[in-house]
Amino acid sequence: MELSQKQAGPGSGSPLPAPSRTPTPAWAAADDSVAASTGGLQAYYYDLCMEKSQEIKPFILQILQEVDEEIEKGSVGITLNIAGNSRSLSGERVTGEDFWILCRVLKNNSYINGLDVRYNLLSDVGAYYAAKLLQKQHNLIYLNLMFNDIGPDGGELIAKALHKNRTLKHLRMTGNKIENKGGMFFAAMLQINSSLDKLDLGDCDLGMQSVIAFATVLTQNQTIKGLNLNRPILYGEQEESTVHLSHMLKENQCLTELHMCKHDIKNCGMKQLCDALYLNRSLQYLDVSCNKITQDGMKCLADVLKSNTTLEVIDLSFNRMENAGANYLSDALASHNRTLKALSVVSNNIEGKGLVALSQSMETNPTLSHIYIWGNKFDGATCVAYSDLIHTGRLKPDNTDVEPFVVDGHVYLAEVSNGLKRHYYWTPGYGEGCSPSSNAGFSLVPVGQHL
Numbered sequence: 001m002e003l004s005q006k007q008a009g010p011g012s013g014s015p016l017p018a019p020s021r022t023p024t025p026a027w028a029a030a031d032d033s034v035a036a037s038t039g040g041l042q043a044y045y046y047d048l049c050m051e052k053s054q055e056i057k058p059f060i061l062q063i064l065q066e067v068d069e070e071i072e073k074g075s076v077g078i079t080l081n082i083a084g085n086s087r088s089l090s091g092e093r094v095t096g097e098d099f100w101i102l103c104r105v106l107k108n109n110s111y112i113n114g115l116d117v118r119y120n121l122l123s124d125v126g127a128y129y130a131a132k133l134l135q136k137q138h139n140l141i142y143l144n145l146m147f148n149d150i151g152p153d154g155g156e157l158i159a160k161a162l163h164k165n166r167t168l169k170h171l172r173m174t175g176n177k178i179e180n181k182g183g184m185f186f187a188a189m190l191q192i193n194s195s196l197d198k199l200d201l202g203d204c205d206l207g208m209q210s211v212i213a214f215a216t217v218l219t220q221n222q223t224i225k226g227l228n229l230n231r232p233i234l235y236g237e238q239e240e241s242t243v244h245l246s247h248m249l250k251e252n253q254c255l256t257e258l259h260m261c262k263h264d265i266k267n268c269g270m271k272q273l274c275d276a277l278y279l280n281r282s283l284q285y286l287d288v289s290c291n292k293i294t295q296d297g298m299k300c301l302a303d304v305l306k307s308n309t310t311l312e313v314i315d316l317s318f319n320r321m322e323n324a325g326a327n328y329l330s331d332a333l334a335s336h337n338r339t340l341k342a343l344s345v346v347s348n349n350i351e352g353k354g355l356v357a358l359s360q361s362m363e364t365n366p367t368l369s370h371i372y373i374w375g376n377k378f379d380g381a382t383c384v385a386y387s388d389l390i391h392t393g394r395l396k397p398d399n400t401d402v403e404p405f406v407v408d409g410h411v412y413l414a415e416v417s418n419g420l421k422r423h424y425y426w427t428p429g430y431g432e433g434c435s436p437s438s439n440a441g442f443s444l445v446p447v448g449q450h451l
Contacts, residue, residue, distance in 0.1 A: 040068035045105050054101055059092050064105070071111050079114030079142065080106070084121070085426060096125025103133040114142035118172070127154025131161035138167050146174035146200070155182025155204075159189040162196065172200040174228070174425075183210025190217045190224060197223075198447050202230030202259065208241060215244035219251040226257035226447035230287075234264055242269035249276035249283065257447045259287040261315075270297030274304045277311070284310055285445040287420075289317040289344070298325030305329070306336040313441045315420050317346035317372070326354030333368055334361035340368055341444050344420050346401070347375030352382045359385040362394060370399040370440050374415045383411040398437035 042064040049056045063082055070078055082102075084093045094102070099122050106112055115133075122130070127150045134140065145158075155178030162168065178186075183206040186199065211232050218224070234241055242265050249255070265273070270293050277283065298321045305311070321329075326345065333340065345358070355373055359382075362368055373386070387404035389395035397403065402413040420441035436443040 040064075040071070041105055041109070042068055045101060048101050048104055052101065054097060057092065057094075057098060059089055060094070060098065060102070067112070076111055077114075078112045079116060080112050081116045082120070083116055083144075083427075084119035094120040094122065094126075096121070096123050096127075096129070099126040100129045103129045103137075107133065107136050109137075110139050113139050115140060116142075116144040117148065118144050118146040120148050122148040122150060122154075124151055124154035124157075126150070127157050131157040134158070134161040134165045134168060141167060141169040143168060143170070144172040145176065146172045148176055150176035150178065152177075152179050152181040154178070156185045159185035162189045163192045165193065166195045168196060170198040170226075171196065173204060174200050175203045177205045179205045180207030180210045180233075183207065184213055186210075187213035187217050190214070190221050194223045198226035198257070199224060200226075200228040202228040202261070206232040208232070208234055208236075211241040212244045215241075215248040218248045218255065222252070222254040225255060226285075227255060228259040229263075230259050231262040239264070239266065239269035239272070243272050246272040246276040249273070249280045253280070253282045256282055257285040257445055258283060260291075261287055262290045263288075265291035265293055265297075267294060267297040267300075271300045274300040277304045277308060281310055285313040285315075285441055285447075286311060287315040287441075289315045289319070289346075291319055293319040293321065295322055295324035295328065297321075299328045302328035302332040305332040305340065308337070309339050311340055313342040313420065313444050314340065315344045315441065316348065317344045317375075317420075319348055321345065321348045321350065321354075323351050323354035323357075326350045327357050330354075330357035330361040333358075334364045338365065338367050342370035342372075342399075342420060342440055343368065344372040345376070346372050346419075350376040352377065352379035355382040356385045359389055362389060369396070370420075370444070371395065372401045372419055374401045378413055380410070383413050386413060387411045399440065 042061055045060060045064050046056060048054070060082065063080070067078060067080060082094055094117055099117065099120075106115070120126075122145065126148060127145075130143070130145060134143070150158075150173070155173065155176065158171075158173070159182070162171075178201070183201065183204065186201060187210055190196075190199075206229060211229060211234075214227070214229060218227070232241065241263055242260070245258075245260065249258075263269075265288055270288070273288070293316070297319075298316075301314075325348070329343070329345075333343075343358075350373070355376060355378070358371065358373070362371065383404065386395070386400070386402055390397060390400070390404060397416075398418060401416055401418045403416045404411055404413055406412070418437045418440070420439070422438040424439075
């Protein structure tokens, strides 16, 4: 169960003045001198703030009150959601000092097993307390720290805390610039930690050295199932990172989800990956979106799909397969492959003939249920082909990113908000935040708790 923010309401008057001093690691190491109040988490938070002369944040009080109410109802497995990009916070953000108090509140709580503090201002100060929380809170299975201004030093603290942690299953560090130094500590952590299921280090400014380190470690680690290494900072044209990750896939038979978005993969690198996929028997979700793969790379992938029986989701968005690449894939899907469930070819410079070929492959392939085509060059035949797939029931409206409509007797396609990972960076302020139609990749291949 997930609790999200609501307006602080009448209790959101002027908060107590913030002190001029900031907490130091010595404070966190001290024994708690305030016992958990019988009034619940809200009262405990208030008492701690008063004792430590910290500013009381009304929005945190409100959220903790909601948690108390759920606990009174008997709810367990609660995710505490204090995402800083929520419209209900009205610009409020959790700082490192606020997080220090929150960690004290949550340390011994058995009802909360998830914590989402994305898009706040924790910095390395908050990372220190997050590391302490991972050492002391033995019920936490999901921790989302994405985009919190955590640097290499903070990344080191969190990675070292995971050496002894045996409960956390899913960690999101997305967007924190831990750089090559922090990445090396996380790679070293995977040599020791045997409980983490999913690790997201996308947009963390990882360097070539740390990417290679992950590839090396994962030839031995046989427990982690999902890894996101999106957008590392790479130099050179040799595609070294792709070569090393390909070698890893030949050896690793546990990893089921791998994200390699913005790795500057070209056709040569794609061939290396495909050679590895012939030997791999575990990978179900492959994300190579936002690279430089053209029709030759797609031919290699199509050849793999003729014999591969494990891949279920492939994200090829924002490459350049064009009609030739689409034809290679459609031939493999129509005649051979019967395991792929979802394919995204968004913005691949595909014209009508290639898009129609993909639609025709769905007529003979009973397994392929999700296809995403927006951003290509639609013609009349394309619009009619996908309209027919939808109207006959072969393609469900929730399983594609286009919707047909008719004007003056002509069929056109409009974009709809469906995709493999539409809400990877954000969730909508209204409606269902993590619907299967918007995050189909994670629904089809569920690895770890939450996104």
